[in-house]
Amino acid sequence: MKSRLIIVEDHRILREGLRAMLCSNPDFDIVGEAENGMDAVRCARQYQPDLMLIDLSMPKMDGLDAISEIKNISPNTRILVLTVHKAEEYVFAALKAGANGYLLKDATHNELRLAVENVLAGKTYISPGISERLVQYFLNGRKDPEPDTALDILTQRERQILKLIAEGNKNKGISDYLCISIKTVEKHRSNLMKKLDLHNASELTAFAIQKGLVTK
Structure with missing residues (x-):
């Protein structure tokens, strides 16, 4: 087979x-x-x-x-x-x-x-x-990779939305793609900014690129 x-x-x-x-x-x-x-x-x-x-x-x-x-x-x-x-x-x-x-x-x-x-x-x-x-x-004495704490504190959904934001999607587009409400997207976006201490989509995008979630 x-x-x-x-x-x-x-x-x-x-x-x-x-x-x-x-x-x-x-x-x-x-x-x-x-x-x-x-x-x-x-x-x-x-x-x-x-x-x-x-x-x-x-x-x-x-x-x-x-x-x-x-x-x-x-x-x-x-x-x-x-x-x-x-x-x-x-x-x-x-x-x-x-x-x-x-x-x-x-x-x-x-x-x-x-x-x-x-x-x-x-x-x-x-x-x-x-x-x-x-x-x-x-x-060389390393038993585990250094944890990437900035990403580790994000939920899977938050990582997903961060990636979509960094790819240039607006709240409405993310809402439609994930089949969730715009208010839910806005809540996730707000949580992302608080957790990462970032303040706008440009900073979120730069962070996502730095961490390898998206390419330039």
Whole structure:
């Protein structure tokens, strides 16, 4: 029986390239694609795939939040992160959220195939370059990444709304997209500003960019 895969990547050309590479394996069946975290969650709910390849930096909902939600609604789905982020805090955060593998986007075709096969087999796969960095991380006496307290104090919904604000969405657009009232959006926006000690949308956007929730 073929393994059912979903590709989650906001750049269309990369999605098409991944699909082409994975479709060359007769054991894989690409049952869906998504270009943001929210659509990834919907796909997981609809298809209950065996594996999802997920980027971390995406619009609407970032990869970390998407991974957490996907694991809640489809716990048997294996997740392989495919990203440009090499820093240890991203690796730890992804594994903590429920990822089963962590692969860098400069990986070769063969490494991608190996990572997918290992994760589908129930193993954990981490890019060799990342593995070496993690070993050095522990050898240097670090047992946990430094917590990002500014983000840790935000709820998942607040992080989601922060991301939408930083992407240029107004309260009405956020309200329509999330199917919540404008008053609820305004309340979340107010809470964000209080918690982060920020005072306008520009400061919220700069903070989101700094923390990697959105790209410039």
